[in-house]
Amino acid sequence: MDPASGLDAVRHVGVRGGRVQALSASPLDGHRTIDATGLVVAPGFINLHWHGTQPRSNTFEAMDGVTSTFELEIGVADVDRWYDERAGRMPINYGAAVGHAPVRMRVMDDPGAFVPAGPAARQPANDAQRGQILEGIERGLQRGAVGVGFGLAYTPAASRREILDSFRVAARYKAAAYVHIRGASSAGSADREEGLLEVIAHSAVSGAPVHVAHINSSAQEAVDRLMEVIAQARGNGVDVSTEAYPYTAGMTRIESFLFDTWGDKPESEYAKLQWVATGERLTRESFHRYRRQGGFVLIHANTEARVRQAIVHPLSMIASDGFDTEPPSHPRSAGTFTRTLARYVREEQVLTLMEALRKMTIMPAQRLETRVPDMALRGRLAPGAFADIVVFDPATVHDTATYEQPARYAVGMRHVLVNGQPVVHDGAPVPDALPGLPVRAPLHQ
Ligand SMILES: [Zn+2]
Structure with a gap:
């Protein structure tokens, strides 16, 4: 099955030198053969949202x-x-954006881990600092960053001008902006539309495409309205895209700005929070204690009906927002793609298998390929494409990770090839298989 071409047929797939050489109706000879009888063979999945x-x-x-x-x-x-840090050590291909938030943290001496915890969240930049932020973003793009990241929910003090100027830098390098929109998260928001309208405006003015992270958690009860805004903006020529993950809980750092408004809430609100390290639900007392300590917290705020709307909408891609599995994190790190195939394709039949695969392969590849020419050869099963291939059983594929046990392998992926090399064989990881290659934009000197 190849969503890019629409091919849905029995074929023999020939792989040589890390590339797909042939898709043939008649048998092919090779040094090694994988029997995929009764299984689905598709392009490997592309995850546009990962923090491991x-x-x-x-x-x-x-x-x-x-x-x-x-x-x-x-x-x-x-x-x-x-x-x-990743060269030669990765089982799968990997790439990164230069990030407005981490560059801002460096410029403003913020002590936060992963997202701002101090001045990068809460202080406006002066002219000199704004200049340094823009230089840091440009330097990252010159070094082959595949896009520009924006954690706008975590940097509320960043001015509209600072963000628009950052989008302008992205546009000069044909890079998209990948955004956690301002004000909107699992932890609450006054107006979810405002953050979306802001980045659509920045995109329209600057010309930089914009990709809205996890519309499921950023939109919550407003998912219909926000998807309608995205569809209409696209219809009027703004290059805006989005993604979703199939879980009702979000996860973030408890010391981040997202919880600045959580000083005094009813106990029932704190009970929506689950401390990842222990699995316990929080109280007002433990919330304040853990906020001083810092760490990851799950936020049980969304409903399955809203998540389903976000996942099945034709404009959303599937992306996990996953983290390292040790220490424990969120089950989305290990189960996002197989859960989508199991729940929404097989069990509920609200997505066809081809539609689901399109959200996991060609849509994310196309999002990156104007900036990264290599991505025009990934996310496809066609002669000349990189041999990133999944072979899975559509009748049994499913996730097994849970909120209490997030580090559990999905099952049903029988074989997974990366650049022609097996990283999963007969349903198990291949030890020490590290064929992952960097995916990087062209470098400037
Ligand atoms: Zn986010």
């Missing part, structure tokens, strides 16, 4: 069918270092 730092956690992604993964929404400050 340990290559081991990417094995959980491979077992979920992911063959290329990207740190885009938050991004990184030092692009060279991020790629250097």
